[in-house]
Amino acid sequence: MVNATFGVGTPGLTRPAPLPRWLVLLQGIIALVFGILLLVYPVGTLAVLVVFLGIYWLINGIFVLASLYSDRTDLWWKMLVSVLGILAGILVLAYPLYSTILLPTLLAIIIGVEGLIIGAVQLARGLGGAGWGAGILGIVSIIFGLILIANPFVAALALVVILAILAIIGGCAAIIVALRMHT
Numbered sequence: 001m002v003n004a005t006f007g008v009g010t011p012g013l014t015r016p017a018p019l020p021r022w023l024v025l026l027q028g029i030i031a032l033v034f035g036i037l038l039l040v041y042p043v044g045t046l047a048v049l050v051v052f053l054g055i056y057w058l059i060n061g062i063f064v065l066a067s068l069y070s071d072r073t074d075l076w077w078k079m080l081v082s083v084l085g086i087l088a089g090i091l092v093l094a095y096p097l098y099s100t101i102l103l104p105t106l107l108a109i110i111i112g113v114e115g116l117i118i119g120a121v122q123l124a125r126g127l128g129g130a131g132w133g134a135g136i137l138g139i140v141s142i143i144f145g146l147i148l149i150a151n152p153f154v155a156a157l158a159l160v161v162i163l164a165i166l167a168i169i170g171g172c173a174a175i176i177v178a179l180r181m182h183t
Helices: 021-040 042-067 075-094 096-130 132-150 152-180
Strands: none
Touching: 021 042, 021 152, 042 075, 042 096, 042 152, 075 096, 096 132, 096 152, 132 152
16 A cells, blocks of 8 residues: 555555644644744745745755766756756855745746636637636636736735735644644
């Protein structure tokens, strides 16, 4: 049997072992603090997160490159991932303030383009006989996509606020679950 939580075989277990109470509580507290910091100091907290992302990309790129010495399968993909990771990590660490603005803005543009594509597909489905509901969802998706592309910086700030609210809600939920868990 495969344990979906860890991705390794766990013979004899029908479900993954639950996380310890203290770990769920710790995750909840960290998420709550993270959410509050994002609401109170959005730019500063986002700048720290972007620096951590740059460090992760750099280290991941180095490890993928080093893994080529022992495993040459998918050589070109690993080379691409390692070079892009190293370059992205160096750029983010060299220009942390620009990256703090650029990365969320780029994410908002990508989500906007996805909204346009999904909206066009849904609208085509609606016009092709899938019903007026699909067509309406397509139109709404196109409108949101256009708004995100037209105002990517504002959308990026909204994403930060939404992330903060979700982190606060998730942190509170994890804390409540941890307090209700049996030891």
